[in-house]
Amino acid sequence: MSVITVKTKPSYQILIKPHIFDEIAEDLKASFNFGKVAIITDDTVKTLYGEKLSLQLNTSGIKAEIFSFPPGEGSKTIDTVISLARSLIQKRFDRKDLLIALGGGVVGDITGFLASIYLRGVKYVQVPTTLLSQVDSSVGGKTGVDLPEGKNLIGTFYQPSRVYIDPMVLKTLPKNEIQNGLAEVIKYGCILKNKLFTFISQKGEELFQLNPEDLQYLIYESCKIKAYVVSKDEKEAGLRKVLNFGHTIGHALETELNYSIPHGLAVALGMLAEAKLSEKLGVAEKEVFSPLKNILANLSYPLSLPSNLSPQQVLKHLSKDKKVFQGKLTIVLLKRIGKYCFYEDPPTKKILETLEELR
Numbered sequence: 627m628s629v630i631t632v633k634t635k636p637s638y639q640i641l642i643k644p645h646i647f648d649e650i651a652e653d654l655k656a657s658f659n660f661g662k663v664a665i666i667t668d669d670t671v672k673t674l675y676g677e678k679l680s681l682q683l684n685t686s687g688i689k690a691e692i693f694s695f696p697p698g699e700g701s702k703t704i705d706t707v708i709s710l711a712r713s714l715i716q717k718r719f720d721r722k723d724l725l726i727a728l729g730g731g732v733v734g735d736i737t738g739f740l741a742s743i744y745l746r747g748v749k750y751v752q753v754p755t756t757l758l759s760q761v762d763s764s765v766g767g768k769t770g771v772d773l774p775e776g777k778n779l780i781g782t783f784y785q786p787s788r789v790y791i792d793p794m795v796l797k798t799l800p801k802n803e804i805q806n807g808l809a810e811v812i813k814y815g816c817i818l819k820n821k822l823f824t825f826i827s828q829k830g831e832e833l834f835q836l837n838p839e840d841l842q843y844l845i846y847e848s849c850k851i852k853a854y855v856v857s858k859d860e861k862e863a864g865l866r867k868v869l870n871f872g873h874t875i876g877h878a879l880e881t882e883l884n885y886s887i888p889h890g891l892a893v894a895l896g897m898l899a900e901a902k903l904s905e906k907l908g909v910a911e912k913e914v915f916s917p918l919k920n921i922l923a924n925l926s927y928p929l930s931l932p933s934n935l936s937p938q939q940v941l942k943h944l945s946k947d948k949k950v951f952q953g954k955l956t957i958v959l960l961k962r963i964g965k966y967c968f969y970e971d972p973p974t975k976k977i978l979e980t981l982e983e984l985r
């Protein structure tokens with residue numbers, strides 16, 4: 627088993643092991659003091675894994691109930707959080723009880739947010755079931771929901787007590803969801819780890835075969851990087867902004883396209899645009915756009931912005947980015963693959979040119 631410690635206050639562990647799913651009840655009992663368990667999940671994951679987890683917990687003497695909602699980004703709203711909170715109150719869940727986030731990033735973000743505000747805060751653990759959630763969203767405690775005005779606009783920093791990562795659950799995940807998750811791994815490669823970028827370039831399409839060693843490498847390396855960054859800067863005062871590479875434009879695309887495009891694909895397009903901008907602004911010391919375009923092309927990502935989307939439509943969302951202070955946006959750019967830099971107040975003209983060239 628691989629164990630990674632996230633050194634926040636308090637710190638917590640990420641446990642990565644095939645079939646660790648079957649050991650959750652025993653590990654929870656051995657590690658934490660709690661009463662009942664609420665398994666929060668979506669309707670798809672409930673059928674695939676929720677009933678199984680509930681049975682495992684109940685069999686080992688832990689009282690567990692499942693609460694689920696329809697899958698997808700459309701559920702990441704304050705209404706879902708309120709409806710879950712009301713169900714927990716009706717079922718008399720108290721401050722000693724534990725929430726389990728069982729699912730992808732949508733479930734994780736909603737459950738973390740709920741845990742941070744329910745009765746002013748209860749413990750929760752993450753059991754991520756998509757590649758994206760295993761390499762990114764289950765770690766680091768960014769929780770929240772979307773507003774009609776944009777993505778993740780309300781939320782909290784609230785760390786889980788533990789993260790259980792079982793690569794075996796990815797077997798039921800469709801190929802497009804693997805591609806969705808790989809975008810965040812490519813992001814880590816771009817900003818901090820050229821070696822990870824090269825590994826993905828060399829493997830290409832083979833990664834969709836979900837070879838256990840490849841998965842272990844991708845998940846472990848990703849969680850190591852995320853744990854390192856979050857341990858240094860939990861609340862995104864500085865370094866953590868680096869994890870937003872591709873997201874300034876990616877989030878704008880998701881919002882403008884009303885979430886018809888998955889997060890990872892929006893981030894991939896956002897990374898392409900931000901890599902192009904790195905070259906246009908003279909920040910890139912080596913080519914960054916073409917190696918990124920090649921890796922994404924080999925993994926069948928869309929490489930251009932929808933032609934019906936004007937650069938102005940994307941641009942209008944940038945002012946709501948959480949990295950805007952006193953009207954100035956800080957954007958994450960690349961010096962080369964594996965080395966990021968922060969750039970303050972990029973000129974609007976250059977952003978528009980970049981977006982136009984990507985249509």
Ligand SMILES: NC(=O)c1ccc[n+]([C@@H]2O[C@H](COP(=O)([O-])OP(=O)(O)OC[C@H]3O[C@@H](n4cnc5c(N)ncnc54)[C@H](O)[C@@H]3O)[C@@H](O)[C@H]2O)c1
Pocket residue numbers: 668670671674697698699702729730731732733735755756757758759762763764765766767768769778795796797798799800803806889890
């Ligand atoms: N908090 C963070 O740090 C962070 C980081 C990255 C992304 N996010 C957020 O994560 C969300 C995206 O997460 P996601 O890509 O996991 O999407 P998701 O949670 O919507 O899951 C994608 C789909 O996969 C299904 N699914 C989940 N596990 C499955 C399995 N094992 N087998 C078959 N189907 C399965 C789900 O039902 C859903 O339909 C976005 O809202 C994004 O903003 C948060």
Ligand SMILES: O=C(O)C(=O)C[C@@H](O)[C@H](O)[C@H](O)COP(=O)(O)O
Pocket residue numbers: 762766768777778810862866869870873948
């Ligand atoms: O953990 C972080 O920090 C990230 O930025 C990870 C991102 O991949 C993730 O999409 C996150 O939810 C973006 O957060 P936001 O603060 O830009 O809304």
Ligand SMILES: [Zn+2]
Pocket residue numbers: 762810873889893
């Ligand atoms: Zn992301």
